[in-house]
Amino acid sequence: MVSKVLITGSIGFVGAASASLALKYPDEVASGKLFFVTVPDITAAGAFDEAVKGVEYVLHIASPAGGDFQDNEQGYLIPARDGTLSLLDSVNGHAKDTIKQVILMGSFVSIFDKPQFVLTGDTVYDETYWCPNTWEQAIKKDAFYAYITSKIVAEKAAWNFMEKVKPGFALTVLNPPFVFGPMYQDVTAKTVNSSNSILQGLNKTLENPFPANSSIQVDVRDFAGAMIAAINNLKAFDERIIIAGSYVSFRSIIKTCKRFKEEGECYASGPDDSDELLKKEIETGGVDLTKMRKVFPGFTFRSYKDTIIDTIRQINQLEASA
Numbered sequence: 001m002v003s004k005v006l007i008t009g010s011i012g013f014v015g016a017a018s019a020s021l022a023l024k025y026p027d028e029v030a031s032g033k034l035f036f037v038t039v040p041d042i043t044a045a046g047a048f049d050e051a052v053k054g055v056e057y058v059l060h061i062a063s064p065a066g067g068d069f070q071d072n073e074q075g076y077l078i079p080a081r082d083g084t085l086s087l088l089d090s091v092n093g094h095a096k097d098t099i100k101q102v103i104l105m106g107s108f109v110s111i112f113d114k115p116q117f118v119l120t121g122d123t124v125y126d127e128t129y130w131c132p133n134t135w136e137q138a139i140k141k142d143a144f145y146a147y148i149t150s151k152i153v154a155e156k157a158a159w160n161f162m163e164k165v166k167p168g169f170a171l172t173v174l175n176p177p178f179v180f181g182p183m184y185q186d187v188t189a190k191t192v193n194s195s196n197s198i199l200q201g202l203n204k205t206l207e208n209p210f211p212a213n214s215s216i217q218v219d220v221r222d223f224a225g226a227m228i229a230a231i232n233n234l235k236a237f238d239e240r241i242i243i244a245g246s247y248v249s250f251r252s253i254i255k256t257c258k259r260f261k262e263e264g265e266c267y268a269s270g271p272d273d274s275d276e277l278l279k280k281e282i283e284t285g286g287v288d289l290t291k292m293r294k295v296f297p298g299f300t301f302r303s304y305k306d307t308i309i310d311t312i313r314q315i316n317q318l319e320a321s322a
Contacts, residue, residue: 004098005231006055008042008087009062013193014105016184017224018059043082048090055095057231058102060087063154065147065194072146073139080150081157088158092167099169101237103230104158107151108177108216108242119214119247119286126288127175127240130156155240162238170237172230174223177244181220182310189318199308200315203257208250216287217248219307226296235295243292245301256308268309 005022009015037051042062052058062083069075084104091099111129114120131152138149155173162171179195187193192200202208226243230236259267292299 003056003231004054005057005059006048006051007059007061008039008048009060011185012061013183013185013196014179014220014223014227015059015061017181017220018061018227020184021221021224021228043079043086045086046090047083047086049094052087052090052095052099054098055091056098056100058087058091058099059105059227059231060084060102061105061227063105064150069143069146072141072143073135076143076146076150077135077138077153080154084154084158085161088161088165088167091169092165096168100232101170101172101230102158103172103174103227103236104155105227106155106173106175106240107148108175108244109148110152110155111175111242112177119216121286124286124288125242127242127291159240172233172236172238173240174226174230175240175242176218176223177215177242178217178248179220179223180217180248180307180311181222182314183220187318189315189322192315192318196311196315199253199257199311202250202253203261203312203315206254206258208254214247214249216244216246217304217307218243218245219302222301226299229296229299233295239291239295241291241295242287242289244287244289245307246304248304252304253308256305257312260309260312268313272303272305 007015007019007022010019039047039051041047064076064079088102091102110131111125111127113129113131113133131148133145133149133152135149135153138146155175158171158173161167178198180199181196183193183196185193189200222245223243230241
């Protein structure tokens, strides 16, 4: 039986990739047709009331990111928290007879607390960790700090809702780290999403602002696949799960960009020459992916090299046509 799935933020980076992938599996999660519903203000009470009617599953991806906001509270914190609560209220009030599961896109920043996202291996992070950023601190600090905090408060609001209201549906939160990969949304060279803009900048300058940087990443196509694979996956019900594919460092990105500039498609189609760091299991750097592997057994990820090159290839094309 075909399921009706609502994907919020479907014109954004992760949302567009998720919608594109969902439509490839009509027997599981889609009718093969795509419908758009405009929600002018996701924080407003009842904002999703009409959109959720008859829905069985929700992929909630919409959240403020990368905006030029003058007020951290109004630009990041309130929209992230209230948008999530507005959705959950609408689902609980207007999709009670059909809804089975809400899948929320969280972020590894809600878990990780190291500056510049440097994995040192001295702490093993799993889903029990929470970044200690606070609302009060975020109001006074820079936009990136506010973005990180917005992901924390939105996820905590969702879990608090589940504990307080005890609705008849399950909540799943998937927490990705850096998300790179080809863009499915409407995009130009000047509107590349925030994570891919890091690759765009490194590819342009071939200079490393953070020599010690070593973190983890996931391809947007793989993360979208995990979102879809979580649908009606009982192992994912009421779980918080880190989703990651490999290590990443600015040094390794620059190396890959440079080789691709010099050798082109011959390098792209050649063997994976990733640094030894990138070939190690992520656990050696202090991130425990045990739960991810239990919930998604057999799930495979694209190589780091393919992710970076596929993204840079698209960015090069966008810049050439600008």
